Amino acid sequence: MQNNDSPQLHNRLALFRAEAGLSRKELADRVAVNPQTIGFLERGSYGPSLELGLKLAAVFGVPVETLFSLTPFQSLASQLAPSSRGEM
Amino acid sequence: METAYRPVLRLKLRTARRLSVAVLLALGIGYLGGAIATDPPRWLFVGIGLLRIFGLIGAVALFVDSTGQHANAPDRLLDERQRHERDRAYVLSYQIMVISMFAAFLYTIPAQVLDWWLPQIPAAIDLLSAFGITSLALPGIILAWRAVESD
Numbered sequence: 001m002q003n004n005d006s007p008q009l010h011n012r013l014a015l016f017r018a019e020a021g022l023s024r025k026e027l028a029d030r031v032a033v034n035p036q037t038i039g040f041l042e043r044g045s046y047g048p049s050l051e052l053g054l055k056l057a058a059v060f061g062v063p064v065e066t067l068f069s070l071t072p073f074q075s076l077a078s079q080l081a082p083s084s085r086g087e088m
Numbered sequence: 089m090e091t092a093y094r095p096v097l098r099l100k101l102r103t104a105r106r107l108s109v110a111v112l113l114a115l116g117i118g119y120l121g122g123a124i125a126t127d128p129p130r131w132l133f134v135g136i137g138l139l140r141i142f143g144l145i146g147a148v149a150l151f152v153d154s155t156g157q158h159a160n161a162p163d164r165l166l167d168e169r170q171r172h173e174r175d176r177a178y179v180l181s182y183q184i185m186v187i188s189m190f191a192a193f194l195y196t197i198p199a200q201v202l203d204w205w206l207p208q209i210p211a212a213i214d215l216l217s218a219f220g221i222t223s224l225a226l227p228g229i230i231l232a233w234r235a236v237e238s239d
Contacts, residue, residue, distance in 0.1 A: 034167050
């Protein structure tokens with residue numbers, strides 16, 4: 001994971017955090033970082049270390065690649081659209 | 089992360105940025121101007137003195153401000169992003185100071201041959217003082233300019 005300025009790492013941190021009902025501060029406390037760091041991560045302004053990436057994934061109980069990816073994630077809308085059409 | 093560091097002074101980011109520009113200008117004009125002007129009139133002498141005092145106090149304020157304390161906080165008080173930012177600020181400070189010093193050394197070579205201005209010992213001490221005070225505040229100044237407002 002990049003630990004520099006290159007915006008190569010994509011993440012779903014905001015989505016998972018919102019779903020878990022956690023504030024930035026609560027999540028920050030769980031992984032022992034400054035709450036601002038969560039904001040930096042969510043905006044993609046900072047790429048976490050492997051250790052922090054694994055800690056964040058552990059909070060949500062998902063594999064790290066579910067939370068972070070080198071390629072852009074498919075948007076939630078486009079993921080839901082085909083299945084909802086099929087359900088109708 | 090053990091606990092958050094507790095700065096003596098908490099300037100708003102905008103205030104810290106404005107102060108940093110004022111400090112750099114005051115130090116530059118106060119010390120460089122004072123070194124060049126060998127026999128200034130009284131009003132200029134007083135003005136240079138005031139600029140130096142303002143630059144020194146401002147540099148100390150920036151040093152004890154939250155961004156200055158971020159620059160000097162031990163690893164255990166910072167998370168990995170903050171450590172990364174602090175380290176980058178120190179690298180940039182080092183580069184700026186080394187380039188400035190090298191440029192000054194380069195200047196002295198033609199200055200001796202072509203009889204350009206060269207500082208006498210008191211003026212050289214003034215310039216070294218400005219250099220030292222600037223290097224004290226520079227990491228905090230860089231952090232202040234790179235920081236983003238709180239989310």
